[in-house]
Amino acid sequence: MKEIVLFGEYLLRLTPPGNKKIMQAENLEMHWAGSEANIAVSLATFKKSTRYITSLPKNDIAEAGIAQLHRYGVPTTIIEKEKGRQGIYYYESGIGARSGKVTYDREYSSFSLLEENDIDWDEIFNDAEWFHWSGITPALNENLAKICLKALKIAKEKGITISADFNFRSTLWQYGKQSHEIMPELLEYCNVVLADVDAAKLYFNIKPEENNLVESTCSLLKEKLPNTKYIAMTMRYQQNSSNEYVGYLWYDNAIVASSKYKIDNIAERIGAGDAFMAGLIYGLQEKQPLHEVIEFATACGVMKHFVTGDMNIASKEEIELIMQQKGSGRIIR
Template sequence: MKKIVALGELLLRLSTKDYLKFSQVNEFNADFGGSELNVLTSIAKFGLPVEFITRLPKNDIGESALMEMNKYKVGTDFIPMGGDRLGIYFLEKGASIRGSKIVYDRAYSSFSTIKKGMINWKEVFKDANWFHWSGITPGVSQDAADVCMEAIEVANEMGLTVSTDFNYRANLWNYGKSPKEIMEPMVAKCHVVLAGDYASKQYFDIEPEGTTEKELLVSLCEKLKDRFNSIQKIAITNRGSISASHNTWSAVLYDGKQLHESESYNITHIVDRIGAGDSFMGALIYGLNTYDDATALNFAVAASCLKHTIYGDANLVSKEEVENLMGGDQSGRVQR
């Protein structure tokens, strides 16, 4: 069975307890996370082998991060240890009409100073069929962008499917290069993308045209495919926010000819929405390796719907739990 490989930064997540604001707390819950790691954790839970590439400090915190990944069967065999520190993000969890807030502290992290040549990509990809990255990684630093491009090029040379989540973060990209300058040649070598109108505008000045929601979605997908000939499939999620604890959730998948539309879920009493997009991407990658496109899309939406009920960055539900939800079981009854 071929591996799914991803590159990205592992972060220490420090979140407030009981929906308190930052100004009210004197302690935080500590967990590990990060977009690309979240993607792989989902895939590993569904039963496919995965390998994560990052860089961690050679200290007790770095070792704890390795142990956490291994607990969820995320491969760590090629991770170089070094650098000064682990990146951190602080999360203030919103409630009702008050949204959540995130503050990053990731400058000079071990991952931000990763260098080309540290990773033997041909060895990493030897038993792999898929490579995933997100727009967060090249936004961290020029070094991280260089390593990401290095990986994308080798993955293409070796015939892997390459996927990306656009994941635009306005508070990154602080090293003198524009997002468009960096992202354009990277996305030009990708085959599956998780996009959105905001990120497409920020990265590529692409804006959809149309009067209906479906027309806008198809327009965005067609413009992305026209710009990037390599793209074979485009996914777009749709979150309707009634409040911080009540959302609707659905998605579409475009294959160049047909726009597949998923089931829509009404999610009340949200436990934690951080990582929902990552769980969608992970389940979509699993689905595209397992099912037809329409089933893969509905699997991804159901899996990421369930993520809203899971505390922490990662989606820890099983394939069977996702299939139960797809089958219509939204009862929440005790399983005996």
Template sequence: MGKKVVTFGEIMLRLATPGYLRFSQAKEFTATFGGGEANVAVSLANYGLDTEFVTRLPKNDIAQSCIMDLRAHNVGTKEIIFGGERVGIYFLETGAVARASKVVYDRAHSSISTIEPGMVNWKEVFKDAQWFHWTGITPALSQGAADACLEAIKVANEMGVTVSCDLNYRKNLWKYGKTADEVMPALVEGCDVILGNEEDCEKVFGIKPEGFDVTATGGEVNSAEFESVCTQMMKKFPRCKKMIVTLRGAINANHNTWGGVLYSDGSLKVSKRYDITHIVDRVGGGDSFMGGLIYGLISYPTDDQKALEFAVAASCLKHTIYGDFNLVTVAEVENLMKGDGSGRVSR
């Protein structure tokens, strides 16, 4: 199995309206669990990697149910710390065609938002780790969460653990008096691999291609523009060895195009594009990309193109799976990479 991958962040109770009901129509909700870094850990555990998810949860039955769910997916939970008041919740209304999906957060005063540096023994957590992954969601929760995340990155850097981040800008979360551009640079400075979408680099760091609006591309790849974003990011964060941008073209809520680019060693790799015509659940799509990317970079260390193609294929499949977690196998992803997207019955 090799050395473990550690992820750190908030896991929430997800309450989704059944089918395509609006919040105002729903008389019941489907309960699952999810959250950026937990979603990545589940992907990696599915691919057979040893994973450890670090968070802070209250001592109650909902938290216990959450831990049981993680364990059921072979995610390590022994470094989870306990304290605080509650498990965060998010409500999901799934959109259809011209109506977008909606998320309502109920995560104020959750256990992880009251975490402080010193609560997690990072030296112990990383002692047999090869990789540490965090997202921009964690430092958005509170000053304490931002400080604990920075503490983890610094220890990982000292111990020679590869650090990756998904910028994951969420404007609705930055509520404690600091902005993303004040907090994020110090954390991103410690990263070897950075993932963003077209808007993250602009919203967090003000980095965008000259005279070009990436949101108006419909997800089409213009290599020069994306290369410009990647080179600017690497100039700002010289530790970064690989910069990856996901490309989502939203035709409507059920139909997206999907792909990505990876910039490293002065060259831009462009993935094949997938046309996802009947989306089942796109929540966790970016996390499934990150899970695929980490697996790809670990498994194909000399082939960035293959790592990128694995990430895009894995996240393409995630759009067909209900819930936050991407429950696919390496074989299924590799089949799609080879071009088998027919959906024929396997028997």
């Protein structure tokens, strides 16, 4: 079976327990994270053949992280670095009106020290049919932007399907280049993108119609990205204390929308986009009808709201149950 290859930084997440703020915490819970790693775990759980490419230092902490990936059946290609450290981020969980807060501590990580010739993309792509990356990686430094471009060129030459998540992070992009200077060129190689309105405006300087955000954003993006075949988006609508969550998939000048899900009592919002992306890749690779693709992807995103940690470890059967029950959460007996 051909592989889905994913490339990105693998991070250790440290979180105060019990919705505490870091200033209150006497200990921190460990979780493993990273957008592409999260997607790889979901796809492996769906029985898809994956390979995760990253760089880590040679130490016990990194070994623990690799073991977590292997636990979920994700094969890895690790570029080990003698120098550098494990990238970390701290997360204060949001609750009620209090927003969640991310603090990155990833400077001088092994991944950030990768150089253009450290990865043999020709060899890695020999067994690949799909390549996924996100806007987080080229945001870290110019070398990683160049590595992404090299990978994309080789993937395109080999006829590999390429997907990306726009994933703009406002606290990154600190190396003298702005996102709109880098991302458009990289996204031109993509067949499938997961976009969001704000990042689309920033990357491409587009002005969608406020009363028709999804359709107009997708149409304007298609003009900027002629090679892109599928554009996906999720929208979260606030209704009093509840969230309404909907997925959209644009193809051939038409949009397919998912069912609407009401989301209350959220356990964790982190990773919902990655869960959605995994469902999208799964459905498209399985060549499902587009209405089934967007229903499955959206149900993956819904499920992640009720799974603690960054990774959506729900099985395909659990996702399908959400679709059948329309998110009611009835007990299985």
